[in-house]
Amino acid sequence: MPVPEGIVPGVQTGENLMKLLKYAQENGFAYPAVNCISSSSVNACLEAAKVAGSPIILQVSQGGAAMYAGKSLNNKDQSASIKGAIAFAMHARLMAEQYGVVAIVHSDHCAAKLRPWFDGMLDADEKYFAAHGEPLFSSHMLDLSEEPIAENIETSAEYLKRMAPMNCLLEIELGITGGEEDGVDNTGVDNASLYSQPEDIMLAYETFTPISPYFTIAASFGNVHGVYKPGNVSLSPEILGAAQKYVAEKIGAPEGSKPVFFVFHGGSGSDKAKIDEALGHGVIKMNIDTDTQWAYWNGLKEYEAANHDYLQGQIGNPDGADKPNKKKYDPRAWIRACEGSMVARLQECYTDLKSLGKQ
Numbered sequence: 001m002p003v004p005e006g007i008v009p010g011v012q013t014g015e016n017l018m019k020l021l022k023y024a025q026e027n028g029f030a031y032p033a034v035n036c037i038s039s040s041s042v043n044a045c046l047e048a049a050k051v052a053g054s055p056i057i058l059q060v061s062q063g064g065a066a067m068y069a070g071k072s073l074n075n076k077d078q079s080a081s082i083k084g085a086i087a088f089a090m091h092a093r094l095m096a097e098q099y100g101v102v103a104i105v106h107s108d109h110c111a112a113k114l115r116p117w118f119d120g121m122l123d124a125d126e127k128y129f130a131a132h133g134e135p136l137f138s139s140h141m142l143d144l145s146e147e148p149i150a151e152n153i154e155t156s157a158e159y160l161k162r163m164a165p166m167n168c169l170l171e172i173e174l175g176i177t178g179g180e181e182d183g184v185d186n187t188g189v190d191n192a193s194l195y196s197q198p199e200d201i202m203l204a205y206e207t208f209t210p211i212s213p214y215f216t217i218a219a220s221f222g223n224v225h226g227v228y229k230p231g232n233v234s235l236s237p238e239i240l241g242a243a244q245k246y247v248a249e250k251i252g253a254p255e256g257s258k259p260v261f262f263v264f265h266g267g268s269g270s271d272k273a274k275i276d277e278a279l280g281h282g283v284i285k286m287n288i289d290t291d292t293q294w295a296y297w298n299g300l301k302e303y304e305a306a307n308h309d310y311l312q313g314q315i316g317n318p319d320g321a322d323k324p325n326k327k328k329y330d331p332r333a334w335i336r337a338c339e340g341s342m343v344a345r346l347q348e349c350y351t352d353l354k355s356l357g358k359q
Contacts, residue, residue: 001027003055003102003359010097011089011105012055013134014167018214020055020104021261024284029354030264032346033057035108035289037064039091041296044339046092046099048346054358055102057285059141060088062114065107082120089124089136102359105136106171108287109143118142122162129166139169141218149174149200157207164212171263174200175220195239196220198246205247205260216285218263219243221278235274240281258282275352288349292342299341303334 004019012020024030036042036058049056060068062081069084089105096103110118118140125135142159144152156172163170175196196219208215221239244258253259264278264286275286310317310328317323327333350356 001358007102009100009102011093011103011138013138014214017104017138017167017169020102021216021284023358024355025258025261025282027358028279029358030279030283030286031055031057031104031355032349032353033059033104033106033108033263033285033287034292034346035064035287036060036088036092037067039068040335040339041292041342042088042092043095044296044342045346046095046101046103047339048343048350049101049103049359050099051343052347052350052356054350054355055104057104057106058088058092058096059106059108059287060085061108062110062117064088065117078114078117078120081114081117082124085117085121086124086136093136104138106138107140109141109173111143112147118159122159122168125163125166125168135163135166135168137168139171139214139216141171141173143173143218145173145175145220149203153200153204153207156204157211160208160211160215164214167212167214169214169216170208170212171216171218172204173218173220173265174204195222195236196243198243201243201260202247202250206250216261216263218265219260220265235271235278237274237278237281237283240278240283244282261285263287272352276354279354286349286353288346291349292345295342295345296338299338300334302341303337 004023007016007019034045034056036045042058045056045058062078065081065084065088066073066075067084068088069080073080075081085107092103092105107121121137121140125137128134128136140163142156144155147155152172152174156170160170201217201219204217219240221237222235240262244260247259248255248257251259258281260282262278262281262283264275264283266287304311307328310325313325315322315324317325
């Protein structure tokens, strides 16, 4: 199943980005959106997309961006996170074409306290747009879910006005995703806040639509970041279906239409049946971080176990007391093992999201 006409390998923005979202929703699948913290994880994601024969969403968080820049850097005023995010986007742009992969470049959760980071990335988008006619990033997420709904939507709308001239897409969160990620801790949040209301989704839709069609909504239906024992997380994807029906009725859209592009946060460890149900309600993107973190680490764990006796010193191993071990402890060897494990895990994600072979 080929991607829509006019889309070629590389990072997609503007009209082509919207084509990809509609392509996913109309065909009942979603793109995996993977958090990256280094060029190695970006490359692993691109390799995974090439193997799967499908587009991918590469995303970076504020903490991931700081890691990309180098944790030793002073991050005053989010300077390191801004530069790290720019480096991530530039690397993704260069290598997506090299891998022959259709990609979307996105920034993940930006809470109110991190808005200087968001502003810095938009500065970079505007500079890139002036030179190339498109933003550096395909999209950004502004997560003001801890603020009152009206304030969340009002502030988000102001940012969308700034992004609209570039056709840069804004993702917002309504309701709260539980658990903890990147310094935002919602582990003790009231359970009722984990479920979005149709009226709130409608308010966002009717506020944003006159400004720009370039927006998606991460609605909460019991989502929790991280992986937990079965039964500890209660997902209710039917909330998304009810919201689609509510919005469609309000705007006079045909019955069964899906006017909202929904995003599924907290995808790691989710029940396969719940993922499938969410896809049927218009989810076009699912965030994956915890599972791919584990996969990357597990690649190293298995590499160490298989080569343990060759990793105890620079010289000396089962083949001889004077035999060198450089080929085993060379970072190119064990980082490659990490990447391979992440590539394999992402094939499972593509399968769950019904997005294999979509390029």
